[in-house]
Amino acid sequence: MNGAQDLGGMMGFGPIAIEHNEPWFHAEWERRAFGLTLAMGATGSWNIDMSRHARESLPPAEYLTSSYYEIWTKGVERLVIAAGLVSREELTCGQSLAEPAPIKRVLKAEDVPAVLARGGPAERPIEQPMRFAVGERIRTRNIHPPGHTRLPRYARGKTGVVELVHGTHVFPDANAHGQGEQPQWLYTICFSGRELWGEQADPNISVSIDAWESYLEPA
Amino acid sequence: MGHEHHHDHDDHSHLSDIELRVRALESILVEKGYVDPAAIDALVETYEVKVGPRNGAKVVAKAWADPAYREWLRADATAAIASLGFVGRQGEHMVAVENTLDQHNMVVCTLCSCYPWPVLGLPPVWYKSAPYRSRAVLDPRGVLAEFGVHLPQTTRIRVWDSTAEVRYLVIPMRPEGSESMSEEALAELVTRDSMIGTGLARRAEAIR
Numbered sequence: 001m002n003g004a005q006d007l008g009g010m011m012g013f014g015p016i017a018i019e020h021n022e023p024w025f026h027a028e029w030e031r032r033a034f035g036l037t038l039a040m041g042a043t044g045s046w047n048i049d050m051s052r053h054a055r056e057s058l059p060p061a062e063y064l065t066s067s068y069y070e071i072w073t074k075g076v077e078r079l080v081i082a083a084g085l086v087s088r089e090e091l092t093c094g095q096s097l098a099e100p101a102p103i104k105r106v107l108k109a110e111d112v113p114a115v116l117a118r119g120g121p122a123e124r125p126i127e128q129p130m131r132f133a134v135g136e137r138i139r140t141r142n143i144h145p146p147g148h149t150r151l152p153r154y155a156r157g158k159t160g161v162v163e164l165v166h167g168t169h170v171f172p173d174a175n176a177h178g179q180g181e182q183p184q185w186l187y188t189i190c191f192s193g194r195e196l197w198g199e200q201a202d203p204n205i206s207v208s209i210d211a212w213e214s215y216l217e218p219a
Numbered sequence: 220m221g222h223e224h225h226h227d228h229d230d231h232s233h234l235s236d237i238e239l240r241v242r243a244l245e246s247i248l249v250e251k252g253y254v255d256p257a258a259i260d261a262l263v264e265t266y267e268v269k270v271g272p273r274n275g276a277k278v279v280a281k282a283w284a285d286p287a288y289r290e291w292l293r294a295d296a297t298a299a300i301a302s303l304g305f306v307g308r309q310g311e312h313m314v315a316v317e318n319t320l321d322q323h324n325m326v327v328c329t330l331c332s333c334y335p336w337p338v339l340g341l342p343p344v345w346y347k348s349a350p351y352r353s354r355a356v357l358d359p360r361g362v363l364a365e366f367g368v369h370l371p372q373t374t375r376i377r378v379w380d381s382t383a384e385v386r387y388l389v390i391p392m393r394p395e396g397s398e399s400m401s402e403e404a405l406a407e408l409v410t411r412d413s414m415i416g417t418g419l420a421r422r423a424e425a426i427r
Binding site: 005006007008009010011013014015016017018019022024025026027028029031032033034035036038039040042043048052055056064067068070073076077080085086090091094095096100101103106107108109110111112113116117118119120121122123150151152154155164166169170172186188190196197202204205206207208209210211212 | 235237238239240241242243244245246247248250251252253254255257258259260261262263265266267306307308309310311312314327329330331332340341343345347348349350351352353355356357358359360362365366372373374375376377378379380381382383384385
């Protein structure tokens with residue numbers, strides 16, 4: 001979706017605030033928000049694409065004025081409501097008002113190292129042959145899906161070159177909406193700065209995205 | 220941005236809206252049995268104490284010191300990094316990209332905060348912020364200058380936007396004068412920012 005998360009190429013955010021000796025977390029609530037997000041993710045009630053979509057669905061003004069872990073917190077709130085695990089009323093009053101809903105699993109402290117080590121590989125086998133080859137010129141499609149997509153706006157309708165092939169991966173645009181994993185070939189597509197930003201761009205810059213096959217057509 | 224308070228007592232009137240919100244969420248999720256608070260502690264401890272950019276520095280130092288490892292890292296970063304024990308969440312599919320005199324690599328996630336956790340730990344606030352995410356793809360040379368990195372105009376800058384689950388690790392150029400250094404000493408020259416591409420490795424004199 002064309003939400004506020006899709007920041008590439010926007011202007012006006014000012015200088016980058018670099019903090020020396022930055023702590024991992026800036027407040028206790030950030031620690032809890034981080035841990036809660038991962039622990040709830042481990043229950044299997046949603047997938048990573050659904051959680052990204054929950055965050056990017058915040059209204060743009062709210063997304064842009066929320067700190068990072070505020071966005072995460074608001075994302076989890078949306079997810080637990082959508083999954084039927086917690087009601088809006090419970091979140092408002094800050095306590096449980098109903099019996100818990102069944103969930104697939106609860107992450108135990110002793111299982112944390114194994115769960116983190118396992119991660120969530122996105123590669124899935126498929127039968128379809130690869131449509132594009134390394135070195136081939138392609139064009140990204142000009143699409144503006146209202147749902148989740150990982151094709152950023154600045155790289156739509158642009159001509160680039162296939163640089164790497166990563167195998168076949170879960171397709172977020174489907175997986176974020178409960179439509180299954182629908183894996184596709186995944187490529188790194190490299191664009192010149194001038195293709196993306198016009199003739200005033202620095203001639204010595206290039207930018208790549210990782211793009212699923214259905215984002216691409218022959219150039 | 221949330222502001223920080225230092226009140227250890229339980230007087231809720233001193234807590235900010237977001238602190239109250241996170242507390243409410245945690246207490247509901249714990250009460251319902253969806254979350255074990257000890258698991259949250261274990262998750263936080265992992266990334267606050269155990270996983271950080273020292274992991275990535277070991278990978279880079281080994282690549283500098285051992286040509287066979289460097290080749291492996293360039294060909295199959297996921298396996299080469301896993302061989303040092305750095306595996307898992309946000310590092311499932313790794314690619315290592317190497318800086319040269321002609322090309323400087325830099326990594327961003329314009330869509331969220333994708334970052335190779337097993338080798339770099341959790342990202343700094345600036346990496347996740349709008350100023351970096353918006354400008355890294357549009358004006359990488361200007362962004363680098365803000366980090367104090369001034370490259371010749373002839374050096375190509377290559378930006379990798381992590382839009383899938385592939386995570387990128389930049390192998391910075393090995394500093395001059397580091398030829399006789401041990402792998403352990405080399406790792407001291409590798410900074411977090413040099414592995415994102417917003418910095419360079421430290422000069423060899425830095426640790427003498």
